[in-house]
Amino acid sequence: MSTQLISASHQRQFEIRCNVGDVALSNVAVHVVFFFERPLDTQALAGAFAHALTRFPMFAGRIAMAGGRMRIRCKGQGVPFTSVSSGRTIREAIHSVQEDSGGWLIDPVNGATARWGFGPLCKVRVTHLADDATAIGFSFHHAIGDMQTAMHFLNAWAAAAAGKPLADPVIAEDRAAYLDAHLPADGAREAGVRCLGLAEIARSALYMAKDARKQRTLSLYYGEDEIARMRDAYGCRMRLSANDVVCAHVSEALMSADPAVHRRTLAIAVNVRNQCGLDPMLVGNIVTALNVDLRRGETARSIAERIRHHVDSFADEHCDMRINQTFLDAVGRWRGARCVATSFNPIQWNPLITNWTGFGIYRLQFEGAFAVYCTPVLNIPFAGVGVLIEGADGRGLVFQMTLPPKDFEAMSSPAIRERLSRFRYADDDIPQLHREVCG
Incomplete structure (x- = not known):
């Protein structure tokens, strides 16, 4: 097993003020595994991952409190990126997830710990399986964003790996103010x-x-x-x-x-x-x-x-x-x-x-x-x-x-x-x- 801490090669340092959705989900981490029926080059994946972070620096950030509000500090603190080998096949690995024993395929972000600034907001585990297949376990803190946010980052990672241009995300440094300005004035009458x-x-x-x-x-x-x-x-x-x-x-x-x-x-x-x-x-x-x-x-x-x-x-x-x-x-x-x-x-x-x-x-x-x-x-x-x-x-x-x-x-x-x-x-x-x- 080998682990490296990956940061973007260059990025602007800034803070994101979290909105109510980020706070409500601030103790939750999301874990997802992707399976590929071929061996993937770990170092090539790691290099492309670092390139994707230049567009999505919040995945390498840390949570902090500033001015009484929760924020994500994007200063390139890094993402733990682990590579391991397993004697199990892709089918056995998929079965283990469905049987509630698939935790070995991820390096889980601790939602509660990360929420108070004591841990990374994203971790990756690449598992090389016995039948020349590969599993990529992707774990991220929900304060970063929802699944659409995660897929934008994963698509950027894949584009970087293929040498293709990366799409530009819309990053609001004050998410609450952005939504207040862009959402309709009407809506629900009671808080959810x-x-x-x-x-x-x-x-x-x-x-x-x-x-x-x-x-x-x-x-x-x-x-x-x-x-x-x-x-x-x-x-x-x-x-x-x-x-x-x-x-x-x-x-x-x-x-x-x-x-x-x-x-x-x-x-x-x-x-x-x-x-x-x-x-x-x-x-x-x-x-x-x-x-x-x-x-x-x-x-x-x-x-x-x-x-x-x-x-x-x-x-x-x-x-x-x-x-x-x-x-x-x-x-x-x-x-x-x-x-x-x-x-x-x-x-x-x-x-x-x-x-x-x-x-x-x-x-x-x-x-x-x-x-x-x-x-x-x-x-x-x-x-x-x-x-x-x-x-x-x-x-x-x-x-x-x-x-x-x-x-x-x-x-x-x-x-x-x-x-x-x-x-x-x-x-x-x-x-x-x-x-x-x-x-």
Whole structure:
């Protein structure tokens, strides 16, 4: 194993003032693994990575407090870049992620430690596998930005490796002020964030210490024909997206799995760039949560219709980023450090689903090889966090969610599994990999 600290060869030093979305996600790190069916040159990857950092210096930065506000100091402090070898094959490596034992493929950023300036905001691990395949584990602190931000950086890395021009990101040094100037004046009437109480903090800390490591990852695969049948069944009264129907389909099953739970709040991460006409190259957490009430016994069609209605009216009625920032500015530094989304509930978990589709994950290419599989590593210390991502080679959708053991067992029961797969036909073209890892 070898590790080097990579910094940009040259860059302007500056600070980024974080916005409310960055603060609310300031204890969270994101881990994702890309698989390539060929050996990749570690030194060439490292050199291209350093070049990409010249355009995206925040990935090599550190978090600091200045003037009572959280900031990212972009001074080229560096990104740990590790290269290791493994005797496992690419298929064995993918299986280990789905079985909650794939942590060896990443060098995880510690979200809580990095939040207080004591660690890097990004780490990379390149694993050379036994069958001449390569896995790239990419871990980044959520304060840097959302998945669209991460994909802009990864695309810049790939472009640098191929000797192609790098796209210029839009970097706002004061993210809060930028959004205040560019978002519509109207929007949500109530803030979508709140401050945790002391009892909630204690309960959350206890859960992270005792129970978070016991969580299991639910993995479901939905093929393209299967999703088309869902859209036909649920969308007879309005046009629904694949994201609408899969979120509703799984939510209905979640509400059926535990007879003791009658209500939950489904939080869906919404990319505000798309909904409010912001520059797609804007870097940061330009996302907010759209809350949808879930009731036991409600049909998936009804849930899907309500999701679509809320998304369609998002810009006018649900965009809460400006009012959330006003809330954060009013509560001050110390209470602001306890800022979370209103749907967060340490007593009874609520599902939070983020959509990673449409970012061109399977167009990521190094040394002529495209990524053949991409998966998150969900070692997140909170239950109910779900990710929707394209399946292998961009076919179908994979849904993954962290669940406590009791809820995982309930969602894995034969009755719920049958409910979840009721739109699947025996002759559907499901890739063998997904049959193996998702059932």
